[in-house]
Amino acid sequence: MQWESWSAFFNMGGYAFYVWFSFGLTALCMVWEVIALRKRRAEALRLTQLLAQD
Amino acid sequence: MNINWFKYSSPQTFYPLAGKMIPWFAWLAAILAVAGLYIGFAIAPTDFQQGEAYRIIFVHVPAAWMSMVIYIVMAGWAAIGLALNARLSAMMAQALAPTGAIFTLIALVTGSLWGKPMWGTWWVWDARLTSELILLFLYLGFIALQSSIDDPRRADRAGALLALVGVVNVPIIYFSVKWWNTLHQGSSINMGAAPKMAATMLLGMLIMALAFWMYTVAVALMRVRCIMLERERTSDWVKELSVQGIAGVKS
Amino acid sequence: MxxxxxxxxxxxxxxxxxxxxxxxxxxxxxxxxxMVFFYTPTQVDKGEVPHNTGFRIGGMVLENSLKRQDDGLTVHFSITDTAKTVPVVYKGVLPDLFKEGKGVVAQGKVGPDGIFMASEVLAKHDENYMPPEAAEALKRAQEQGSTSLVMPK
The missing domain is CATH 1.20.5 (Single alpha-helices involved in coiled-coils or other helix-helix interfaces)
Structure with missing residues (x-):
């Protein structure tokens, strides 16, 4: 293990803002993309089912 | 080999196949990401000159690699679509573009967050940063062009041309640090040379890159399925699927 | 066919x-x-740099050349590419990675006295990543091994 304590880990040697912003943003982008795609799929399925019922 | 590849090149056969593949790639991506993050934060040592700030490398470099790889794959699908008039290929290209754009954005922003504490600036107009920004514009241009043309076939063709023209930018990004004086440092990993990184750092970065790759496949397949449903709404196979869906059969 | x-x-x-x-x-x-982001001290010496506008110089901070003025903000140092050296003066905050013997890119103009007056100083780090102990061992090995003047890139 590289870290003496959890606070040292979160502090990232003084670069906490830059490091955690980078990882947070990346995670956020990925989660958002998946959620957006699930919504898009639900909407597409709803429309096709509407069409099929006619 | 008797696999009939053309069978899978039609949307109605590819749609369920893609649906079966998504969870596999998603799980692979998740497992690799956990492993990569563990190595990157718990096992990889601190860096001799950059301290802990270098850990941004574990998202920055994989994202930058994917931004270039996705563009090449996207252009490849677009070219096949253009040459063979294959609609599934064009849909694959269309499905990859937003993910490529997101990775480009991640590479640019994490690079900026890395540049500020290390170089002393958020942004410089050197060849590496500028060409990566052009890549973002190419992705956005491709998406905009495709969505601005109503006829899907014509949209595919126009998009494919733009994608193919833009391919020249990829080697420019990759070799920019060699060809010109840039603030951005050279590549740590080169063909035919030992990597200029400690083994555990390198391992964490490669596993993260693999995780991003698996993630890309999963979301691209998710998106191509949406595109199929949207584009072929009136076709028999989608109607068939919908009838099954209404009847409660999972697809 | x-x-x-x-x-x-x-x-x-x-x-x-x-x-x-x-x-x-x-x-x-x-x-x-x-597309040139910076010029080398050799290019500056040969006069291959823009004359009317500002430009950037890139190279290494020469060892033992860094001097801080009493105001605590103004610094003097020299940028070298091992062949030629350019003296630089800069007033402002230096980036964390700014160190003697390390890469640097400075933006500014050459003054009438031949001193490069920098308005911005950026650190250019290399592509090597290793733990501090490894870097230390490498440095020791180099000091013992050779007396070559070639600086590690």
Whole structure:
């Protein structure tokens, strides 16, 4: 293990803002993309089912 | 080999196949990401000159690699679509573009967050940063062009041309640090040379890159399925699927 | 041989790509001079730098050249590419990675006294990543091993 304590880990040697912003943003982008795609799929399925019922 | 590849090149056969593949790639991506993050934060040592700030490398470099790889794959699908008039290929290209754009954005922003504490600036107009920004514009241009043309076939063709023209930018990004004086440092990993990184750092970065790759496949397949449903709404196979869906059969 | 429409399209795309590639090469060649992010001290010495506008110098901070003025903000140092050296004066905050013997890129103008007056100083780090102990061991090995003046890139 590289870290003496959890606070040292979160502090990232003084670069906490830059490091955690980078990882947070990346995670956020990925989660958002998946959620957006699930919504898009639900909407597409709803429309096709509407069409099929006619 | 008797696999009939053309069978899978039609949307109605590819749609369920893609649906079966998504969870596999998603799980692979998740497992690799956990492993990569563990190595990157718990096992990889601190860096001799950059301290802990270098850990941004574990998202920055994989994202930058994917931004270039996705563009090449996207252009490849677009070219096949253009040459063979294959609609599934064009849909694959269309499905990859937003993910490529997101990775480009991640590479640019994490690079900026890395540049500020290390170089002393958020942004410089050197060849590496500028060409990566052009890549973002190419992705956005491709998406905009495709969505601005109503006829899907014509949209595919126009998009494919733009994608193919833009391919020249990829080697420019990759070799920019060699060809010109840039603030951005050279590549740590080169063909035919030992990597200029400690083994555990390198391992964490490669596993993260693999995780991003698996993630890309999963979301691209998710998106191509949406595109199929949207584009072929009136076709028999989608109607068939919908009838099954209404009847409660999972697809 | 009959050329199918499909093959013809492939050939056309190939030709198109080649043309675009060629065009890009030509453009890059033409812009080569403008793509220079920084000049080396040797280029400064030879006068191969813009004369009226500011430009950037890149190289290493010469060992033992860093001096801080009493105001605590103004620093003097020299940038070297091992062949030539340019003295620099800068007033402002230096980046964390700014160190003697490490890469640096400074933006500014050459003053009448030949001293480069920097308005911005950026650190340029290399592509090596290793734990501090490894760097220390490497440094020791180098000191013992050779007396070469070539600086590690």
């Amino acid at each position: 009959v050329i199918k429409a499909r093959h013809k399209r492939f050939i056309l795309i190939g030709i198109g790509l080649a043309l675009v590639g060629l065009a890009a090469m030509l453009i890059l060649n033409a812009f080569q001079s403008n």
